[in-house]
Structure formats: C-alpha cells, structure tokens
Amino acid sequence: xxxxxxxxxxxxxxxxxxxxxxxxxxxxxxxxxxxxxxxxxxxxxxxxxxxxxxxxxxxxxxxxxxxxxxxxxxxxxxxxxxxxxxxxxxxxxxxxxxxxxxxxxxxxxxxxxxxxxxxxxxxxxxxxxxxxxxxxxxxxxxxxxxxxxxxxxxxxxxxxxxxxxxxxxxxxxxxxxxxxxxxxxxxxxxxxxxxxxxxxxxxxxxxxxxxxxxxxxxxxxxxxxxxxxxxxxxxxxxxxxxxxxxxxxxxxxxxxxxxxxxxxxxxxxxxxxxxxxxxxxxxxxxxxxxxxxxxxxxxxxxxxxxxxxxxxxxxxxxxxxxxxxxxxxxxxxxxxxxxxxxxxxxxxxxxxxxxxxxxxxxxxxxxxxxxxxxxxxxxxxxxxxxxxxxxxxxxxxxxxxxxxxxxxxxxxxxxxxxxxxxxxxxxxxxxxxxxxxxxxxxxxxxxxxxxxxxxxxxxxxxxxxxxxxxxxxxxxxxxxxxxxxxxxxxxxxxxxxxxxxxxxxxxxxxx
Amino acid sequence: xxxxxxxxxxxxxxxxxxxxxxxxxxxxxxxxxxxxxxxxxxxxxxxxxxxxxxxxxxxxxxxxxxxxxxxxxxxxxxxxxxxxxxxxxxxxxxxxxxxxxxxxxxxxxxxxxxxxxxxxxxxxxxxxxxxxxxxxxxxxxxxxxxxxxxxxxxxxxxxxxxxxxxxxxxxxxxxxxxxxxxxxxxxxxxxxxxxxxxxxxxxxxxxxxxxxxxxxxxxxxxxxxxxxxxxxxxxxxxxxxxxxxxxxxxxxxxxxxxxxxxxxxxxxxxxxxxxxxxxxxxxxxxxxxxxxxxxxxxxxxxxxxxxxxxxxxxxxxxxxxxxxxxx
Numbered sequence: 001x002x003x004x005x006x007x008x009x010x011x012x013x014x015x016x017x018x019x020x021x022x023x024x025x026x027x028x029x030x031x032x033x034x035x036x037x038x039x040x041x042x043x044x045x046x047x048x049x050x051x052x053x054x055x056x057x058x059x060x061x062x063x064x065x066x067x068x069x070x071x072x073x074x075x076x077x078x079x080x081x082x083x084x085x086x087x088x089x090x091x092x093x094x095x096x097x098x099x100x101x102x103x104x105x106x107x108x109x110x111x112x113x114x115x116x117x118x119x120x121x122x123x124x125x126x127x128x129x130x131x132x133x134x135x136x137x138x139x140x141x142x143x144x145x146x147x148x149x150x151x152x153x154x155x156x157x158x159x160x161x162x163x164x165x166x167x168x169x170x171x172x173x174x175x176x177x178x179x180x181x182x183x184x185x186x187x188x189x190x191x192x193x194x195x196x197x198x199x200x201x202x203x204x205x206x207x208x209x210x211x212x213x214x215x216x217x218x219x220x221x222x223x224x225x226x227x228x229x230x231x232x233x234x235x236x237x238x239x240x241x242x243x244x245x246x247x248x249x250x251x252x253x254x255x256x257x258x259x260x261x262x263x264x265x266x267x268x269x270x271x272x273x274x275x276x277x278x279x280x281x282x283x284x285x286x287x288x289x290x291x292x293x294x295x296x297x298x299x300x301x302x303x304x305x306x307x308x309x310x311x312x313x314x315x316x317x318x319x320x321x322x323x324x325x326x327x328x329x330x331x332x333x334x335x336x337x338x339x340x341x342x343x344x345x346x347x348x349x350x351x352x353x354x355x356x357x358x359x360x361x362x363x364x365x366x367x368x369x370x371x372x373x374x375x376x377x378x379x380x381x382x383x384x385x386x387x388x389x390x391x392x393x394x395x396x397x398x399x400x401x402x403x404x405x406x407x408x409x410x411x412x413x414x415x416x417x418x419x420x421x422x423x424x425x426x427x428x429x430x431x432x433x434x435x436x437x438x439x440x441x442x443x444x445x446x447x448x449x450x451x452x453x454x455x456x457x458x459x460x461x462x463x464x465x466x467x468x469x470x471x472x473x474x475x476x477x478x479x480x481x482x483x484x485x486x487x488x489x490x491x492x493x494x495x496x497x498x499x500x501x502x503x504x505x506x507x508x509x510x511x
Numbered sequence: 512x513x514x515x516x517x518x519x520x521x522x523x524x525x526x527x528x529x530x531x532x533x534x535x536x537x538x539x540x541x542x543x544x545x546x547x548x549x550x551x552x553x554x555x556x557x558x559x560x561x562x563x564x565x566x567x568x569x570x571x572x573x574x575x576x577x578x579x580x581x582x583x584x585x586x587x588x589x590x591x592x593x594x595x596x597x598x599x600x601x602x603x604x605x606x607x608x609x610x611x612x613x614x615x616x617x618x619x620x621x622x623x624x625x626x627x628x629x630x631x632x633x634x635x636x637x638x639x640x641x642x643x644x645x646x647x648x649x650x651x652x653x654x655x656x657x658x659x660x661x662x663x664x665x666x667x668x669x670x671x672x673x674x675x676x677x678x679x680x681x682x683x684x685x686x687x688x689x690x691x692x693x694x695x696x697x698x699x700x701x702x703x704x705x706x707x708x709x710x711x712x713x714x715x716x717x718x719x720x721x722x723x724x725x726x727x728x729x730x731x732x733x734x735x736x737x738x739x740x741x742x743x744x745x746x747x748x749x750x751x752x753x754x755x756x757x758x759x760x761x762x763x764x765x766x767x768x769x770x771x772x773x774x775x776x777x778x779x780x781x782x783x784x785x786x787x788x789x790x791x792x793x794x795x796x797x798x799x800x801x802x803x804x805x806x807x808x809x810x811x812x813x814x815x816x817x818x819x820x821x822x823x824x825x826x827x828x829x830x831x832x833x834x835x836x837x838x
Contacts (some may be wrong), residue, residue, distance in 0.1 A: 033781050146700070176702050300756070310722070312722070332721070337724030350719075351722050352719055353716065353719055354711070354716045354720065356714075356715035357711060357712065361708065361711075365720075365723050367709070372705055377703050377704060419723070
C-alpha cells in the first residue's frame with residue numbers, strides 16, 4: 001500500500017512540554033479499513049500523539065493530512081467534524097448527565113423549537129448501546145454505572161458520530177472479557193465499513209485478534225513500523241521496552257524488619273453514586289525495609305486505599321490503622337505526616353506540586369520548620385536544608401529558584417521524593433511513581449525505591465504497570481473493584497496469577 | 512528562552528512601568544501634579560485603600576475573595592466612635608463601660624478581626640465559597656452598623672482620636688505612617704515567614720498543600736481574620752479623618768481594593784502576586800484619580816477609565832498565564 005491510500009497521515013510531528021520533548025519527529029499513517037496498533041511504554045509519547053491528532057493541543061512542528069489535504073485542528077470539536085474521533089484513556093464523561101446525553105453531548109438532536117429531541121436522543125442511544133451489547137437505560141445517570149460500563153459509554157459516544165478515523169487509547173483496561181469481545185466485534189464492523197482505527201495498548205495478545213499494522217514508539221520517537229504479520233512477539237517486545245523493567249533494574253534482597261504499618265478492614269464508602277464501597281474491607285501489613293506492591297486496574301480502589309491510609313478521607317473511612325504497633329486515627333494528612341507517613345500522589349500536577357512555586361519552595365514545603373530562624377524563613381537555611389535531598393535524587397534543575405513547572409516529569413517526581421525525605425519519614429506511599437516519566441528517570445526512581453527500602457523505610461507502591469510491580473515488590477497485593485482479591489510473595493507473583501486476580505470476571509470466579 | 516526571560520522581567524515590572532509613564536505624562540499635562548503637597552495628598556488618599564488592599568492581597572493569594580472589607584470598615588469605625596462617645600451599656604445591669612481613645616481603637620481592630628474570623632470559619636468549617644460567605648458578611652456588617660448607629664453619623668470624637676487620621680509625625684501624615692508600617696510588616700510576613708510560604712502554597716494548589724500536611728483550614732481562617740483586622744484599621748483612619756463615623760462609610764471600597772490587587776499583578780486564581788505589587792496597584796489608582804481630577808476630567812469619565820485599566824491589567828495577566836501554561 002502506498003501513502004496516497006492513507007485517510008490520515010501525520011509526518012514530522014514535534015511537541016515539547018517544559019523540560020521534556022514528548023514527540024520528536026513522529027509520523028503515523030492510518031489506512032481505511034485497517035487497524036494500526038500504537039505500542040510503547042508509558043511515557044513513550046503515544047497519548048501525546050493522539051492528543052495532537054485529535055486537536056487537544058497543536059503540534060510544535062509537523063503536518064497532519066486528511067485525505068491528502070493538510071489540516072490543522074484548533075480543538076477536538078473540529079477534529080470530530082472532520083471525522084476524527086477519540087476515546088481517551090481517562091474517562092471524559094459528565095457524571096450527572098444521562099447515558100444518552102453523554103453519548104450525544106455537543107450534537108444533541110433538536111426539535112423544531114430548538115429544544116432537545118429526547119425521543120430521538122433515546123432511540124439513537126438505544127441503537128448504539130445495542131451494537132455495544134451494553135444493557136443500560138439511555139436515561140440512566142453515568143455516575144451510577146460501573147467503570148467498565150462507563151468506558152463503553154465513552155466508546156459509544158465515539159462510534160455514534162460519523163467517524164472515519166477512530167482513536168482508542170487503552171480502551172480495554174477496565175473491561176471484562178465479554179465486553180472486550182463485543183468491542184472487538186464493533187471494531188471489526190467499523191473496519192469493514194472503511195474506518196481507519198488507531199489502537200493504543202499494552203496488551204500484545206489483543207493485537208493478534210484485531211491488528212493489521214504496528215507502530216512502536218519509544219522516548220518520543222517511532223522505533224518500528226510494519227504490518228503485524230511481519231513481526232514476532234519477541235521483536236515487538238524488544239522494540240517497545242528497549243529494556244524490560246526487570247532488565248533495567250536489579251532488586252536487592254533485604255530481610256524485612258518489624259511491622260511498621262498495619263491496617264485492618266479499611267473501607268471507604270463512595271459519595272453516593274457508583275460503587276457503594278470504593279475500598280471494601282482491605283487489610284494489609286507493611287514491614288520495615290519492605291516494598292509492598294499494590295496492583296489493580298483503573299478504578300480498583302488503589303488510590304483511594306492509599307489516600308485513606310494517609311488520612312485524606314477521615315470523615316468517611318472506617319477501619320483500624322496502627323503505626324509501629326500504636327493505633328492511630330489520622331484526622332487529616334497533617335496527622336499522617338506527623339506520624340511519619342509520606343504520600344507521593346499519582347497526579348503530580350494536581351495533587352503533588354505547587355506549580356506557582358520554585359523547586360526549593362516545593363522541596364521544603366513539608367519541613368519548613370527546619371528552615372525557620374527567629375520566626376523567619378532563611379533562604380540560606382532553606383537551600384542548605386533541601387540541597388542534600390535535591391542532590392541525592394539527582395534532580396536536574398538550573399537552580400533551586402527555578403519554577404517547578406519548568407522541570408520534566410521525572411525531575412518533578414524526584415522533587416516530590418526530596419520533599420518527603422526531608423521530613424525523615426518512616427513510611428512512603430507512592431501512587432504510580434513513574435507515570436509519564438521517561439525510561440531513564442524511571443530506572444533512577446526504581447533504584448531510589450530500592451535504596452530507600454534498604455535504609456529501613458517501608459514503602460507501598462501502587463502501579464498499573466505489572467512489570468513494574470513485579471520488579472519492585474517484595475509482596476504483591478492485588479485489588480479489584482475495591483476488594484483485595486489476592487496477595488502473593490515475590491516468588492509466587494507470576495504475571496498470569498496477578499492479572500487473573502485483578503480482572504473483574506475472573507476475580508469473581510476465584511472468590 | 513531569552514525572549515521568555517524578557518517577558519517575565521516585563522511582567523514583574525509592568526506595573527512600575529505603567530506608574531512611571533503615568534507620572535511622566537501627568538507632570539507634563541498639569542503643573543500642579545508634581546508638587547510635594549500633591550504627593551502627600553495622593554499618599555494620604557490611598558492609605559485607606561491600601562490598608563484594605565493588603566488584607567485583600569492575602570485573601571486573593573490564598574485563592575479566595577473578600578467582599579466584606581468595606582462593610583467591616585464601616586462597622587469598625589462606628590464601633591470605635593460609639594464606644595468612645597457613649598461607652599458600652601452592659602445589658603441587664605446599669606454598668607456603663609467607658610472607653611479611652613486607645614481602648615476604642617483596639618476595640619475597632621478586634622471587631623474587624625472577629626468579623627473576618629467568622630468569614631474564615633464559614634469558608635473552612637462550613638465549606639461556603641468565599642464569594643458567598645463574604646457577601647453574607649457584607650450584608651450582616653452593614654446591618655449591624657445601621658443598628659449600632661441608628662443610621663446617623665457619630666461625630667465629635669476628640670483631637671486625640673482625630674490624630675490617627677489628621678495628625679503629622681516627622682512631617683508625614685499619620686495615615687501614611689500607618690500604611691507604611693503595615694506594608695513593611697506584611698511584605699516580611701508574606702515573603703519571609705512560614706505562614707506566608709504556606710499561604711502561597713494553599714493559593715497555588717490547595718490539594719497539594721493539604722496532601723503535604725499543611726493546616727489549610729487554619730491558614731485560611733488566619734487570612735480572613737487579618738483581612739478583617741486591616742479593615743478595622745482602615746475604618747479608624749476614615750473615621751478619624753472625618754471626625755465622624757458615617758454609617759455608609761466604605762461603600763464600594765471592596766471593589767477598589769480588588770482592583771488595586773489585580774492591577775498590582777496578583778492573580779485572582781491565587782498563589783501568585785505580592786504585597787509590593789498591591790502597593791503599586793494602589794498608587795496607580797491613586798495617581799490616576801488624582802491626575803484626572805487635576806485635569807478636570809469628569810468623575811464619570813474617571814470611573815470609565817478606571818474600569819478600562821482594570822480590564823487591561825487582568826487581560827495582560829491572563830495572556831501571561833496562558834503563555835506559561837502552554838509553553
């Protein structure tokens with residue numbers, strides 16, 4: 001096939017964010033009736049590329065051609081008008097609108113009076129839900145659906161529009177096996193109708209069923225491009241990872257010490273919509289020098305569990321927590337910090353950093369007491385206080401006064417680690433510590449986690465990357481839909497067993 | 512990168528630049544503008560707004576807004592005047608508490624602080640949006656002022672009290688001394704204390720501040736309490752200068768102080784800005800009012816021009832934020 005056959009063709013796409021070059025001359029070709037699988041590790045630039053293609057933000061350089069004509073999408077709406085639809089990895093639904101309203105958001109059918117034609121809206125929605133084998137009422141509130149069902153509503157939104165190019169960003173991460181089958185049926189159907197599909201995934205086994213072409217990205221570049229039939233699984237893996245987590249990191253063995261943290265029957269009720277219990281009677285224990293990995297799919301309640309341990313949800317959560325054998329009842333994160341806990345949240349920009357402040361101010365924020373003399377913060381003392389940690393984690397920054405927003409994701413994460421280490425914590429909770437971080441910074445973070453465990457800290461690492469959990473953890477706790485479904489010692493934690501316990505349908509069978 | 516540096520430097524000094532341009536232009540346009548007398552005049556005129564605006568800066572830095580400062584100003588001024596003049600009759604007894612001048616002054620500041628504290632508690636404990644909480648307080652404080660004064664001015668407060676508004680120390684008017692001292696104190700408080708740093712963190716990212724273990728609630732309550740106390744100080748200056756507590760004092764002052772803060776480059780979304788910027792903002796408004804008056808521009812046009820300056824300042828701020836976020 002030659003280039004003129006492509007519906008959508010991107011060439012030389014470049015995109016930089018402060019401190020990180022996310023896309024470095026990337027090209028992608030989408031052909032009618034074919035599915036191109038976009039593969040690569042977290043942080044390889046796949047989602048950035050999709051955001052550029054679907055008009056979320058413009059590229060710094062490069063061209064996008066639709067049917068051979070150069071296009072420039074100012075926003076997702078324009079992209080959609082040109083027939084480019086996208087299903088993002090994160091759900092983009094309005095929780096308190098109905099399924100039908102969400103599916104047709106922004107293009108609601110109108111009556112002659114200009115009001116929304118609910119009859120047609122519901123009929124159209126029922127039809128598209130039928131194609132996806134999703135049996136929910138069109139007027140049900142999205143907030144009341146399971147995560148997997150919400151994902152299908154998101155997909156319904158994309159396929160109900162006239163799409164010529166459909167981009168799916170890890171659509172199966174929260175779907176059951178049956179839901180995946182139905183989705184694949186819909187994709188085959190779209191392909192037969194000449195739609196070009198871009199499919200981002202981590203799961204190679206899915207490709208054999210629906211894939212035609214493969215494009216592999218690593219560190220913001222395309223490192224391989226071929227029809228699926230011409231590549232073996234091993235070749236793909238080698239292209240993707242460059243190095244597997246286990247290859248880039250050698251865990252040291254430490255004999256864990258005494259129990260640091262014990263949590264019993266931790267439950268967190270939801271806020272009235274969706275699952276009644278976000279965390280459902282989870283118990284865990286953490287020892288000195290130990291890394292406890294928590295694995296689960298999106299929506300499994302991992303983040304909520306960490307937040308509950310850290311005192312964020314003290315108004316709603318129930319259960320008993322003891323630190324160093326002493327029962328504690330954290331009323332707020334402040335109490336948790338005072339007791340020696342530290343928490344590096346998943347969404348660094350939203351929850352971890354004060355983007356308006358400098359590297360030094362972010363690093364000293366949790367331990368500012370130590371820089372105060374005579375009631376005043378001394379810049380000299382502040383620098384002296386944080387510099388050892390900034391150096392220890394090898395934060396690359398032109399100066400301590402640099403605004404944190406200008407650092408790369410990896411360096412931002414290291415500043416967060418520095419912030420917490422400056423409080424001399426006993427327990428470190430890490431939520432997706434390598435999300436959106438390039439492979440070199442990732443390797444460094446792994447080494448730091450290992451080193452911190454060796455110095456006697458207890459660490460809990462939450463990750464949705466299985467290889468990461470398996471490489472780092474001494475013990476693996478698996479969660480699914482709020483419940484703890486399994487716990488494995490390092491030696492027993494095979495990918496198959498862990499994944500089995502994390503998938504909704506299978507977990508239900510197992511319990 | 513270097514273009515970016517230039518634009519940051521420009522952003523930092525643009526208020527100063529605007530002020531310098533205005534002073535230059537007005538000096539050419541009016542021979543009465545650049546005189547020592549007029550200089551003191553401008554400083555005295557901005558002193559009330561600057562007291563309010565320091566508090567407003569703290570509030571806006573924390574990511575909030577305070578619509579009640581003008582009303583608290585009126586209440587505090589009326590309280591001071593009333594206590595000084597009539598004392599406080601304790602209900603249920605024939606006891607009458609007489610207040611000295613310093614007692615009345617202290618009471619005004621405490622009343623202001625207490626009203627501000629109520630704002631803070633409403634916002635943190637009861638989770639009311641700052642806009643709503645302080646709008647409620649605006650009405651409450653206005654109503655209390657009317658109840659306390661019966662709707663009539665309280666006048667004849669004595670020379671000692673009047674000194675706060677009209678006195679001179681070392682050749683400078685008392686209100687200018689008060690304002691200068693407060694500016695100095697709060698520049699240090701925001702830049703160099705733990706509270707100041709925490710304030711910027713809360714305004715910059717409240718979620719992150721909470722997850723870092725900062726006492727977000729306590730910081731916010733302190734911010735609104737300080738804003739209330741500073742409104743009390745402003746109320747004292749207004750009352751002492753006029754030798755009269757007007758029940759309608761400070762009407763619309765909250766908007767002037769928000770304008771000064773915004774023109775001074777403090778971001779309404781919180782976390783960015785400074786007391787120094789607010790000083791410039793107040794000076795810009797003060798010089799503008801004064802200059803337009805000297806040029807015989809109609810007060811109605813003055814309002815229009817002031818509005819345009821505010822819009823321009825915020826528009827520039829927005830463009831800067833967008834550049835920063837998308838770069």
